[in-house]
Amino acid sequence: MTVRFGLLGAGRIGKVHAKAVTSNAGAKLVAVADAFEQAAKDLSAAHGCEIRTIDEIEKASDIDAVIICTPTDTHADLIERFSRAGKAIFCEKPIDLDVERVRQCLAVVKETGATLMVGFNRRFDPHFAAVRKAIDDGAIGDVEMVTITSRDPGAPPAEYISRSGGIFRDMTIHDFDMARFLLGEEPVAVTAHASVLVDKKIGELGDYDSVSVILSTASGKQCVISNSRRATYGYDQRIEVHGSKGLAAAENQRPVSIEIANGSGYTRPPLHDFFMTRYTEAYANEIAAFINSIATGVKASPSGEDGLIALALADAALRSVKEGKTITV
Amino acid sequence: MTVRFGLLGAGRIGKVHAKAVTSNAGAKLVAVADAFEQAAKDLSAAHGCEIRTIDEIEKASDIDAVIICTPTDTHADLIERFSRAGKAIFCEKPIDLDVERVRQCLAVVKETGATLMVGFNRRFDPHFAAVRKAIDDGAIGDVEMVTITSRDPGAPPAEYISRSGGIFRDMTIHDFDMARFLLGEEPVAVTAHASVLVDKKIGELGDYDSVSVILSTASGKQCVISNSRRATYGYDQRIEVHGSKGLAAAENQRPVSIEIANGSGYTRPPLHDFFMTRYTEAYANEIAAFINSIATGVKASPSGEDGLIALALADAALRSVKEGKTITV
Amino acid sequence: MTVRFGLLGAGRIGKVHAKAVTSNAGAKLVAVADAFEQAAKDLSAAHGCEIRTIDEIEKASDIDAVIICTPTDTHADLIERFSRAGKAIFCEKPIDLDVERVRQCLAVVKETGATLMVGFNRRFDPHFAAVRKAIDDGAIGDVEMVTITSRDPGAPPAEYISRSGGIFRDMTIHDFDMARFLLGEEPVAVTAHASVLVDKKIGELGDYDSVSVILSTASGKQCVISNSRRATYGYDQRIEVHGSKGLAAAENQRPVSIEIANGSGYTRPPLHDFFMTRYTEAYANEIAAFINSIATGVKASPSGEDGLIALALADAALRSVKEGKTITV
Amino acid sequence: MTVRFGLLGAGRIGKVHAKAVTSNAGAKLVAVADAFEQAAKDLSAAHGCEIRTIDEIEKASDIDAVIICTPTDTHADLIERFSRAGKAIFCEKPIDLDVERVRQCLAVVKETGATLMVGFNRRFDPHFAAVRKAIDDGAIGDVEMVTITSRDPGAPPAEYISRSGGIFRDMTIHDFDMARFLLGEEPVAVTAHASVLVDKKIGELGDYDSVSVILSTASGKQCVISNSRRATYGYDQRIEVHGSKGLAAAENQRPVSIEIANGSGYTRPPLHDFFMTRYTEAYANEIAAFINSIATGVKASPSGEDGLIALALADAALRSVKEGKTITV
Known part of the structure; x- marks a missing residue:
């Protein structure tokens, strides 16, 4: 077919x-x-x-x-x-x-x-998927604490910001989905701190450019997310899952992985410049999974509900910042 | 003298x-x-x-x-x-x-x-001190976001827990001091999530063994702390400081840094087993700094006030968990 | 066109x-x-x-x-x-x-x-090409010593060996070309040691499976090559160029770059399984360069002469083993 | 006692x-x-x-x-x-x-x-000793190929060179001992290439500053040594042992192991500046072993014979350069 x-x-x-x-x-x-x-x-x-x-x-x-x-x-x-x-x-x-x-x-x-599939492409990154597989294989025991670092190389233009729904719905939403993907249990409480450190215009538009979020689940699993609209060294995308038996982590990827050493030290080139180059394989794998779900009838995933829940977490994070308290979801 | x-x-x-x-x-x-x-x-x-x-x-x-x-x-x-x-x-x-x-x-x-000096030994670790120096040298611009990972290899006995003052005052207190050392600005808000994932006895004593904390300062700088009383791979001690011009990080230290590769992959030995071996140099440097302050009259640091503030942050974190909201300090 | x-x-x-x-x-x-x-x-x-x-x-x-x-x-x-x-x-x-x-x-x-171009694909690997570019950019000064490590995951079948021309003409030939690519000066002396450590059948066919080679140029630049028909940890392909101002190196590549830590240590997955997956980008870049040379008239490289010289070095290495002396070429 | x-x-x-x-x-x-x-x-x-x-x-x-x-x-x-x-x-x-x-x-x-013990301190480096232990524990099977990289940060003064006995007897001698330590079998053939790339004065004194050596044993095990009197990035000291079941390697050590990332990439500080700081632990362990051998009667090692054999290999390497052929020892 x-x-x-x-x-x-x-x-x-x-x-x-x-x-x-x-x-x-x-x-x-x-x-x-x-x-x-x-x-x-x-x-x-x-x-x-x-x-x-x-x-x-x-x-x-x-x-x-x-x-x-x-x-x-x-x-x-x-x-x-x-x-x-x-x-x-x-x-x-x-x-x-x-x-x-x-x-x-x-x-x-x-x-x-x-059939509806939502484009949370990072689930299909070979490295992040391998972390998920390591969890499924029992390599780290029960998941306890997840750390997600996600920083964009630079802030988008004001025009983009104003239509984006804000950093939580635009950027952190990917990390909320990744948190759910890795925790294997729904977050029930969200706390976020947010500020404007990168670009004042973002603040004038009512948005933030630097956020820290803690999610926790009913059984007490925790996830910490660190986001910034700035990373001078490239597109910073890391995950780390700490479990009862060990740790699984996916480090950043580089387009070129050489190293130059001299009197100033050992230098490796910057990371990928943004998501188009960082997640090339993820995009291909994502569409392949969609095609496979159509061809075989396997339920498409991430689903519309996955999209909904990530959005609800984004809303809760924003409320947490505004109200200065932990929001139960 | x-x-x-x-x-x-x-x-x-x-x-x-x-x-x-x-x-x-x-x-x-x-x-x-x-x-x-x-x-x-x-x-x-x-x-x-x-x-x-x-x-x-x-x-x-x-x-x-x-x-x-x-x-x-x-x-x-x-x-x-x-x-x-x-x-x-x-x-x-x-x-x-x-x-x-x-x-x-x-x-x-x-x-x-x-003259009073308080034993926050980690400030004297050569690697963490080098991160602080990189900040002072302007290598990463203005500090924006700090991430501190601190996990003990295993939970202490119940007897210790009951006299410890709880995880925030016993363990996280070191990270609160490190956060202040790296942020260069006082935290004014604290939020913490805490749970018992490692040892039920710790919960029965009214304490926690897994905590995530966000600190933020008046200008919006943020610090995330991740603590666990368990780390199967050794004493996990990492810091990362993200600034306007770049990132400075200190990775974990190992007693032996060889690598063995075979069909299962590339394996490096576990980390140090605990603080006595991990912070050997820090302890020596700390006492040397104390001796120097006596000999030269330079004010001893960290001071009693540093001890007080870290403790107040620990208290605030505990209140945050109990009350489910961000605590202003 | x-x-x-x-x-x-x-x-x-x-x-x-x-x-x-x-x-x-x-x-x-x-x-x-x-x-x-x-x-x-x-x-x-x-x-x-x-x-x-x-x-x-x-x-x-x-x-x-x-x-x-x-x-x-x-x-x-x-x-x-x-x-x-x-x-x-x-x-x-x-x-x-x-x-x-x-x-x-x-x-x-x-x-x-x-127009004739010979398939020394490794010149087109993005990582090796970046090392060459670093040299051209003056990042390491004058090239002095090159180290090439090249190990196959496993020995080929006897049938392949007998038609291969022997390890120097079949396997090391790629490293001879890489040596020339990196040294920027023709080797004039070759010494090789060779033995059978992996598979006795290879010895029975008059070939070797483990070889070490030193090349040197008229001005005294040196290159060391280490080859084995066995590498339990995957396809081992590394280069390192030591110059008057510094060092440039390309490390091994992995299909998946996660890390799992537990009581046994920190483990990363094995390397690529062989050249088809390791050099995917190199093959695409190589053909792109060939197409470009046809379209623009730029001389195709590596040329037939490059193929000839690498073969002559392979012959010299074999003679060096047989005669127990350095061969001048 | x-x-x-x-x-x-x-x-x-x-x-x-x-x-x-x-x-x-x-x-x-x-x-x-x-x-x-x-x-x-x-x-x-x-x-x-x-x-x-x-x-x-x-x-x-x-x-x-x-x-x-x-x-x-x-x-x-x-x-x-x-x-x-x-x-x-x-x-x-x-x-x-x-x-x-x-x-x-x-x-x-x-x-x-x-009782006579000779100061080949590197055998007592915790990292190199751990590689030897991994071999003894069977982690990599039978040793097949050893690679030793040893580069000094800078060339010594002419006065030192003239009394040193030449690079093979002064510098490579440590690597000859390390080769024997790791191969577990006596080298029987030596080939060396040598040149003057760092400092012409060294050449005028009849010595070399850049050498590559291949050793091989009766059973065909091989060792490659790469030496230079120059390394702008610090004291470069690495070993790698390739065996039938895997690879064991000891990477370079750094006094401070932080990393700074910015638009230029990820930079780690240079290596130790020379042997005094690089081999601090090795020197202490070496004397401890000597004391132990006196106290317990265990034979002191490395012995005078170890000193003699390493010197004989140095002499053979020099002859190999002069005569342009492999020297049997």
């Missing part, structure tokens, strides 16, 4: 997914849609697929699945439309910035029985 | 300090006092010093300074006595488990003008 | 090159030829290219370049044929196991003016 | 051994002798020992053992004298620069039954 794809959105992440689809032996990219004609043309030319409107893709009988890479405020509507159209849906996170809207959307998904 | 020492307490840590004193060219160990006769005899034999009572040391004209390594509940009384006796005082942490008692004690120290 | 390719040989390495060609925006895989019909069919199906005979490819007007991945004893003949047919040629190493035959072949290449 | 020591030579290395003796609970430093009065006085003051002449130490009934740290050309004479005087002898390497003179000297040692 070959899964036939329509791609909604031909921007930066759309291109990544287009490549993942066309490189996958079990899939075919049939069409792309994008409001910007040139973006659609470029992607069409690069991958030899048609250009269609979203409406045409919705009605197409030669398309089994869609990948939604359009702006965030269109996600929930598109998920509903394509659920009803009987397509399998891969949607970039978040489904929506509003928890209530996400709930409505997931009700439609449930009602229609559509 | 040779600083002449009396040692109060010939137990485990007393022996460490005795060695530091006798190895230091600027100091001499004159006498030791210990309630256990055999302990005093052994230490006396090992270092060729006299055995005296605490009273005799207090009145001795051939002793300039004392090192207090007796049980915690005697610290404040001894500091007061030796302050009045005109001796310079090095006291193992904590001064007392009760903040009010510490305040009274420090009032006496102030009144008498005595 | 799109470079149109014919692929000669659809075996293991042929598949790697087919993928490199089809993933390259500047190239097209037109046809494949293989004596084994099924191999040709499989590759044709995977990449949507035609199946042709070698004769047909030689005469085809829609093919600009060929990649030769057939058995070693056919290489020289094919290079000559396709040189005369006016095709650009990429040939897997070695051109031939006999230096004299290589010389004749290169004479034909020269006479016809054909 | 307390072993009572006389120290011959109060220079740089003499001070190191004096400290090792006085810190050892089983030993006492009774007297020091040095031709330079001030050196003897300083050491006497630092350790509270007497100043005596060599004659007085030879005849002293309160001295059991001597440590010889005088200039190389006095070693053999002193060993003979103190052997006849019935003292246990620790002698810094080399016994003499002339193999024949060493043989005569060892004959006297044998005849008198004296």
Whole structure:
């Protein structure tokens, strides 16, 4: 079986997914849609697929699945439309910035029985997945404490910030999902400290650029998350899981791993510059998992509910900062 | 000038300090006092010093300074006595488990003008001190976020726990001091999550064995602390300071740093087994700094106030856990 | 310009090159030829290219370049044929196991003016290339001493050994090329020690499985090579260049770079299992460089002469072992 | 039993051994002798020992053992004298620069039954010793190939070079001993390449500053040694042992092991500046082993014969360079 794809959105992440689809032996990219004609043309030319409107893709009988890479405020509507159209849906996170809207959307998904997978790409990073596997294999016993470090190389422009939903819903949300992925138990309490240390404009927009979060579960497992919108040394992405029998950790990845030594010491090059290069394999593996779930009927994961819970944790973290107390979820 | 020492307490840590004193060219160990006769005899034999009572040391004209390594509940009384006796005082942490008692004690120290140094040994670890120096040298710009990981190889016996004052006052207190040492600005808010994951007996005694703490300062700097009473791989002691221009980190230390590779992968030996071996150099450097402060008149640091503030942070962390909210200090 | 390719040989390495060609925006895989019909069919199906005979490819007007991945004893003949047919040629190493035959072949290449590139893939590894770039950038001053460690995960079967030309011409030849790439000056003296430590059958076939080689240049630069047909921990591929101002080194690569710590220590997974996974990027970069040289007219490198010199060094190393003395080349 | 020591030579290395003796609970430093009065006085003051002449130490009934740290050309004479005087002898390497003179000297040692230990300190480095132990424990199976990297931070002055016996007898001799220590089988063939890359003056004195050596044993085990009189990044001291079941390696040591990351990458400080700081523990362990051998009667190791064999390998390496061939020993 070959899964036939329509791609909604031909921007930066759309291109990544287009490549993942066309490189996958079990899939075919049939069409792309994008409001910007040139973006659609470029992607069409690069991958030899048609250009269609979203409406045409919705009605197409030669398309089994869609990948939604359009702006965030269109996600929930598109998920509903394509659920009803009987397509399998891969949607970039978040489904929506509003928890209530996400709930409505997931009700439609449930009602229609559509396949929905949400783009928490980091679960598919080979290194992070290997940590999860080590846990499953019993290598570290029961999980006790998780530490997640996630720092962007630089702050995004003000325009991006103002539409992002804030750092917790935009950036930390990935770490909330990773925390759940690693803890293996739902967080029930959230505390966050947040401040503006990197860029004052971010503060003027009512957002933060530096946050620390503690999550804890009913049985007392804990997770600490450290986020910053600044990391001069590259895209800092580390996880560490401490269990009753040991520790499992995934260190940062580098594009080039040489070392130069001289009188100043031993120097290795900086990390990857951002998520596009850091998570190349994760993106390919993610789409492969989506294709596999369509082909085999295995439930797609992370699901819409995973998207919802991560968003709810983000909301709780924000409330924790505003109210100066631990929020129970 | 040779600083002449009396040692109060010939137990485990007393022996460490005795060695530091006798190895230091600027100091001499004159006498030791210990309630256990055999302990005093052994230490006396090992270092060729006299055995005296605490009273005799207090009145001795051939002793300039004392090192207090007796049980915690005697610290404040001894500091007061030796302050009045005109001796310079090095006291193992904590001064007392009760903040009010510490305040009274420090009032006496102030009144008498005595030199008092508190044993936060980690500031003198060459690796941690080098991180502090990198900050001072401007290598990472303004400090923004500090991460401290501190895990003991195993939980102490119930007897120890019940007299310890609890994990925050016994164990995390070192990390609170390290946080202040690295942040360079006083924490004003504390949030902690705590649970019992390692040993149920610890919970039955009303204490915790696994804690996560966030500190934040007035300008928004943040520090995250992760503590566990368990680490199967050895004594886990790491710090990481993230600043506006870069990152400075001190990794774990190993007694032997070889690597064995085979079909199972590449394996390095476990870390040091505990603080006695991990912080050998720190203990020697600490006493050297104390001797230097006596010899030169440079103010002893960390001071009694440093001891007080760390204890107040520990109290705040405990309140945060009990009340489920961020505590302002 | 799109470079149109014919692929000669659809075996293991042929598949790697087919993928490199089809993933390259500047190239097209037109046809494949293989004596084994099924191999040709499989590759044709995977990449949507035609199946042709070698004769047909030689005469085809829609093919600009060929990649030769057939058995070693056919290489020289094919290079000559396709040189005369006016095709650009990429040939897997070695051109031939006999230096004299290589010389004749290169004479034909020269006479016809054909483009010929030899498959010393390691020059195109991003990490090794970064070491070369560090040298070119002056980061380590003048190159003085090079150390190359190259160990296969396991010994090949006897059948392979007997047709391989021996360890120096089959395995060390890559390191001879790497030595030249890094030294930046021709070796003029070769000494080798060789023995059979891994598999007695290899000795019975007159070959060795463990060798150490020293190369030196006219100005006194030195290179040490350490080879074994055994490495229980994976495919061990390291280079280190020591210069007047510093050291540049490329460490081993791992498919997954997590670390598990417990009472036995800290363990990282084994290295890549062999060259196919270790040098994935190198193979793609190598073909990209070949395509670029065709498209732009930049001389293809490594050239046939590079292939010849590496083979001559292999011959000299073997003579050194047999005669117990340093061989001047 | 307390072993009572006389120290011959109060220079740089003499001070190191004096400290090792006085810190050892089983030993006492009774007297020091040095031709330079001030050196003897300083050491006497630092350790509270007497100043005596060599004659007085030879005849002293309160001295059991001597440590010889005088200039190389006095070693053999002193060993003979103190052997006849019935003292246990620790002698810094080399016994003499002339193999024949060493043989005569060892004959006297044998005849008198004296205890003689030679100062190959590296065997006592905790990391190198741990590699040896891993071999003994069977962790890597049968030893096959050893790699030793040993580079000095900088070239010594011409005066030192001219009395040193040349790089093989002065510097590589330590690596020859380490090779024997790790191979567990005597080298039977030596090949060396040598050149002058660091300092022309060294060449003018007839010596080399950059050498590569291959040793091989009767069963075919191999060892590669890489030496340079230059290493801008500190004192480079690494060993690696490749066996039938795996690899054991000891990496370089650093005085401070922090890491600073910024836009230029991740930088760790340089290595130790030279042997005094790198091998601090090794020197203490070495003297402890000597004391133990006197106290328990266990044969002192490394022995005079170990000193002789390492010197013979150095001579063979030099011949190999001069004659351009492999030398059988």
